[in-house]
Amino acid sequence: MKVALAIGLSSLLLAGCASNLSKPEDYSGFLKDYSRLKEAKSPSGAPVMRWIDPQLDSKAYTSVYIEPSQFYPKPAPTAQIPATTLKGITDYYDQALKRELGKSLPLASKPGPGVIVVRPAITAVSSDVEGLKPYEVIPIALVVAAASTAAGSRDRQAEIATEAAFLDGGNQKVVAQVVRKGTGKELENDKTVLRPDDVRQVIDGWAIDLHQSWLKLKGK
Template sequence: MKPFTRSIVLCSTLLALAACSSKQVDPSEYSGFLRDYSRLQPAQSSSGAPVMRWIDPDLKVANYSQVFIEPSQFYPKPQPTAVISAQTLQAITRYFNEALRRELGSVMTLAQGPGPQTIVVRPAITAVSTRTEGLKPYEVIPIALVAAAVNTAAGGRDQAVTVAVEAAFLDGVTQQVLAQVVRKGSGKELENDQQQLTLQDVKPVLDGWASDMRKSFVALKAKAR
């Protein structure tokens, strides 16, 4: 291959991979879990990650002292695969529940159910679609976790794991939507398309999401003083 042609191919590949690595959720990737996506705007999480978010401008954080966290779920309902087992899927939602309770429970009282002065957190790990090497489609797994094949220089197949979440925050009495967020993150790369995904591969992403939710609430509360 001529040097000029090789440069063009290399640049095209790098640009394509850069686009794929974006953590911003494109509207075409919305799952339908949230009631209304029209108000979402690009923003940054407390840790500086890009998100799509909406917060009710009339929200009075001081009116809420408790939080009820609904069990996290996959939306749409996933189908286990050879790479992502049913046990792993269950472990992911179970751990996300624990992370949310740990983080939000450190700054608010954990409620047993919706009620007065209570924010209801309704989270879902949602589907993501993506592309590889600029032109070829990924092997899209029809679940909330997408293992994306990328050819390495050595000829192997690394698996880049992407996880996305959508969450709604509701008033515990009226069920009015107080805020919404959509975001995604990258888990630990798998060495090949045969390696099974485990909870450990996505734990940092789940921990980061839960931590950002806590920091966002603290920041809103401080701003309202």
């Protein structure tokens, strides 16, 4: 049975526009095989790239183990994206996944038979806006959102991406994968320090979609 458990993840944004569909050039290398990914829609209608093992039987899983989320590649903190923000983002991602998936499955303390394992990462995104230099490879990139006709300045938004693998806790076989992007709050300028709150709405959307995917799967 299909596990859309997978995926809403990265499951992971504001419903949407095609520009938020991850492209091969966005892939970080966190997942071992991207060749099976296909374009799909999350329960909220957001574009995702995902793969689900057609042999997957969701009834075989009675609990879920969520590995601590990580940044991939590992970033160096900056003045605009300090270490406290990076930690706050992964901490919140973990909380959101446990909060939502815990509504459908008991949380396991470790992998094992009958356990579906979620292995999430926040991955690098770089700017592809015409006329702008790509940003350094960091997990969160500030990208131009719009030109202000009044002041002639540019507003900026925080854009993040996720990649996640879903594994059978008994044999560690990958049973699903997802890649997804999201856009957070507008930031005042390129000196504004990014805070975890600026991307929490995106992370909440990822986790909620994952939960809704699991509910749909259970209903089949």
